[in-house]
Amino acid sequence: MTTDVTTTETDATAPVSLVDLDRGVEALLFVADAPLSTVAVASTLDRPVAEVRAAIARLVADYDGEAGGPRRGFELREVGGGWRFYVRADYDAVVQQHVQVQTPARLSQAALETLAVIAYKQPITRGAIAAIRAVNVDSVVRTLLGRGLITEAFTDPDTGAIHYATTDELLVHLGISSLDQLPQISPLLPDGTEGFDDLA
Numbered sequence: 057m058t059t060d061v062t063t064t065e066t067d068a069t070a071p072v073s074l075v076d077l078d079r080g081v082e083a084l085l086f087v088a089d090a091p092l093s094t095v096a097v098a099s100t101l102d103r104p105v106a107e108v109r110a111a112i113a114r115l116v117a118d119y120d121g122e123a124g125g126p127r128r129g130f131e132l133r134e135v136g137g138g139w140r141f142y143v144r145a146d147y148d149a150v151v152q153q154h155v156q157v158q159t160p161a162r163l164s165q166a167a168l169e170t171l172a173v174i175a176y177k178q179p180i181t182r183g184a185i186a187a188i189r190a191v192n193v194d195s196v197v198r199t200l201l202g203r204g205l206i207t208e209a210f211t212d213p214d215t216g217a218i219h220y221a222t223t224d225e226l227l228v229h230l231g232i233s234s235l236d237q238l239p240q241i242s243p244l245l246p247d248g249t250e251g252f253d254d255l256a
Contacts, residue, residue: 077103081111091138112139163203170196171205175226175238179209179219205229 080101085092098108112132121127133142143151163171166189173188174180186193197220200206209221227233 077101077107077111078114081108082115085132085139085141088140091134091136091140093138096138163199164196166191166193167196167199171200171222171226174200174206174220175222175235178221178235180221181212181217181219183217185220 081097084097084100094105094109094112097112098105101108116132117123118125119128119131127144129144129147130141131144132139169189170185170193173185177184177188182193182197185197197206201208204223204225206220206226207223209219211218222235227235230238232238
């Protein structure tokens with residue numbers, strides 16, 4: 057006599073539409089770096105929008121403690137046409153204290169030098185920055201973009217070159233209100249000042 061063995065799919069290989077809806081919504085919103093619309097979540101999970109909307113309502117109620125459970129330190133909030141996790145306002149002070157006591161990640165010397173060039177010569181292209189520093193600055197520029205200290209100001213329509221400028225985030229870190237408050241560069245560069253001033 058033979059016995060038929062029926063294999064079942066594990067959670068990892070199950071079709072997206074068969075995963076637990078509430079947990080699936082929760083997982084998507086947890087990893088999202090921007091608010092996700094109900095339609096976007098429904099599309100990803102291959103479920104009707106009405107079902108996803110109901111699932112989100114259940115999660116909101118759960119986190120708010122309306123079902124008899126604890127009121128969580130975070131909440132699910134609808135902003136900008138989508139849903140995203142946020143720290144509950146009651147715990148803003150706790151999070152703020154944590155952030156303030158953390159040692160901020162320091163920029164490398166190369167990043168600081170590149171940031172200084174951009175601050176004083178903006179808007180400036182990557183090629184011009186490299187000419188001033190006499191080194192390749194691609195990775196450093198990416199780092200500064202990732203930290204939110206610089207931004208792509210505009211693209212030259214003729215050459216396609218991207219011009220970079222500093223952001224308000226840099227002003228916050230420096231404790232100044234405008235770039236006009238940056239110290240004069242000439243006294244800091246007794247050698248090679250002329251070359252620095254001449255480069256666009």
